[in-house]
Amino acid sequence: MSAIEDLVTELAKLPGIGRNTDEDPCAICRDSRRDPSLLCVVEEAADVTAIERAGRFRGRYHVLGGRLSPLEGVGPDALRLDRLVDRVANGAGVREVIIATNPSMEGEVTATYLQQLLRPTGVRVTRIARGLPVGGDLEYADGVTIAQALLARRDMMESDRPEGT
Numbered sequence: 421m422s423a424i425e426d427l428v429t430e431l432a433k434l435p436g437i438g439r440n441t442d443e444d445p446c447a448i449c450r451d452s453r454r455d456p457s458l459l460c461v462v463e464e465a466a467d468v469t470a471i472e473r474a475g476r477f478r479g480r481y482h483v484l485g486g487r488l489s490p491l492e493g494v495g496p497d498a499l500r501l502d503r504l505v506d507r508v509a510n511g512a513g514v515r516e517v518i519i520a521t522n523p524s525m526e527g528e529v530t531a532t533y534l535q536q537l538l539r540p541t542g543v544r545v546t547r548i549a550r551g552l553p554v555g556g557d558l559e560y561a562d563g564v565t566i567a568q569a570l571l572a573r574r575d576m577m578e579s580d581r582p583e584g585t
Contacts, residue, residue: 448480455478458477458479458480459482459516460481461517461518462482462484462520462521471520482507485500504517504534505538508541509541517538517546518546552566
C-alpha cells in the first residue's frame with residue numbers, strides 16, 4: 421500500500437490541464453505543434469485520452485475534475501472553474517473554448533453553466549456535436565439523440581465521403 425500512496429504523493433495535479441501525471445508540464449502542454457488558442461474542456465482525464473485517440477484535435481485541454489450535479493452535492497466550487505477562467509481571461513490567447521462534457525443531464529447543465537461563466541471574457545464558446553454514432557441504427561436510437569442529430573446537421577462536403585468512394 422505504501423507504493424501506491426507514494427505514487428499518489430508524487431503525482432502532480434497540473435495547473436494547466438488538470439491531469440494527474442508525473443511530468444510538469446505534461447507532453448500535451450509541452451507540444452509546440454498544438455494550437456494554444458483552442459482549449460477543450462472535459463469532465464475527466466479519461467476524456468482527454470478518448471479525444472486524443474481520435475487524432476483530430478490539436479489544441480490544449482482543461483480537465484474540470486467532474487461535472488455539476490446538485491443531486492450529488494457537486495456545485496461549481498467543486499470543479500476547477502477558477503483555473504479555467506484564469507486560463508481564458510489572462511491574455512494567454514485563447515480564442516475558442518470547446519465544451520466537451522458528456523451528453524448527460526449533468527453534462528448539459530455543466531456546459532450551460534460554463535457558457536454563462538465564460539460569456540464575459542468575450543471568447544468564442546462552442547459545444548461538441550451530439551448525435552448518432554457511426555455504425556448505429558436509427559431504429560435503436562432514442563428520440564433525444566435523433567433530435568440532437570437533426571439539430572446538429574451540416575452540409576455534406578467532399579471530405580465527408582468514406583475513403584475509396
